[in-house]
Amino acid sequence: MKVFIQQFNKELWSPYIAGVVLGLVGVLAVWLSSSLLGASGAFENVVGMIGKALAPQAFNIMYFNFIMPPGITWGVVLIIGTIIGGGLGALSSKSWKLRLNTDDPQWIAIFGPQIWKRWLIAFFGAIILEYGAGIAGGCTSGLAISGGMLLAPAAFLFIAAMFASGIITAMLVYRRRY
Amino acid sequence: MNYVIALVLGAFFGLSLNKAGLTRYSKIVNVFRFTDLAVLKFMMTAMLVSMAGLYTLRGLGWIKFPNVPATYIMGNLIGGLIFGIGMALVGY
Numbered sequence: 001m002k003v004f005i006q007q008f009n010k011e012l013w014s015p016y017i018a019g020v021v022l023g024l025v026g027v028l029a030v031w032l033s034s035s036l037l038g039a040s041g042a043f044e045n046v047v048g049m050i051g052k053a054l055a056p057q058a059f060n061i062m063y064f065n066f067i068m069p070p071g072i073t074w075g076v077v078l079i080i081g082t083i084i085g086g087g088l089g090a091l092s093s094k095s096w097k098l099r100l101n102t103d104d105p106q107w108i109a110i111f112g113p114q115i116w117k118r119w120l121i122a123f124f125g126a127i128i129l130e131y132g133a134g135i136a137g138g139c140t141s142g143l144a145i146s147g148g149m150l151l152a153p154a155a156f157l158f159i160a161a162m163f164a165s166g167i168i169t170a171m172l173v174y175r176r177r178y
Numbered sequence: 179m180n181y182v183i184a185l186v187l188g189a190f191f192g193l194s195l196n197k198a199g200l201t202r203y204s205k206i207v208n209v210f211r212f213t214d215l216a217v218l219k220f221m222m223t224a225m226l227v228s229m230a231g232l233y234t235l236r237g238l239g240w241i242k243f244p245n246v247p248a249t250y251i252m253g254n255l256i257g258g259l260i261f262g263i264g265m266a267l268v269g270y
Contacts, residue, residue, distance in 0.1 A: 015223065016220075019219065019221070020227050021190060023227025025190045026224060026232075030244060031235060074184045077188065079188060080185065084192065121268060122270075125267040128261075132258065135260065142247075154247045158257065161256070165261075165263050166210040174211065178211055
């Protein structure tokens with residue numbers, strides 16, 4: 001038991017162990033509430049809800065009416081749980097800390113230590129990311145992992161495309177240091 | 179009840195992400211530089227475990243699959259290409 005707790009409290013587990021945990025969560029999600037894990041969809045549900053309240057005309061489109069219905073869905077609650085679980089994980093390894101994301105040595109080496117740069121790139125990068133997820137029909141968790149475990153062809157197309165452009169982007173950002 | 183399940187499963191989802199180190203910029207970017215393959219190991223293990231579990235349970239007739247994500251080749255590919263740019267830039 002003591003060994004187990006010691007192992008649990010480590011900051012990083014072997015990715016295989018963490019992967020097994022996520023795999024079991026994926027099975028339970030289908031079994032208990034016949035839903036798929038996903039992250040990006042939840043944001044669209046919430047945005048749809050806010051948009052319908054503020055500008056019902058503009059949000060009365062196919063996408064928000066049928067593809068991503070607004071409201072507090074299963075996925076939104078899942079994301080709230082994710083935040084809690086991530087926090088608990090960080091607390092258990094005593095790595096809980098308010099970060100402005102300037103203490104990742106690799107980021108600093110490439111982009112410099114300015115905080116505003118991190119926030120600016122994070123903001124516009126997240127827009128690109130969410131937009132891509134909206135077109136493809138899911139993100140890494142919602143389409144690649146959840147789709148992949150049902151052997152959906154969409155998931156494997158998405159993974160291939162994601163890695164193709166990810167590698168090229170990393171090459172452009174890192175240049176000689178790639 | 180469904181929401182309680184979602185909250186608990188979400189907590190384990192977040193825990194596994196945190197413990198695999200996927201909450202860090204360097205882990206995500208390094209998979210695109212092939213210097214740290216933790217993301218792939220994590221993703222593929224998760225897929226393998228749930229594939230085996232789900233298909234076994236369906237074989238036993240205990241579960242029905244929910245809606246499988248739709249395949250529309252151009253959309254999946256273009257979406258994935260745009261997504262990859264964001265992912266490699268931000269590291270989420």
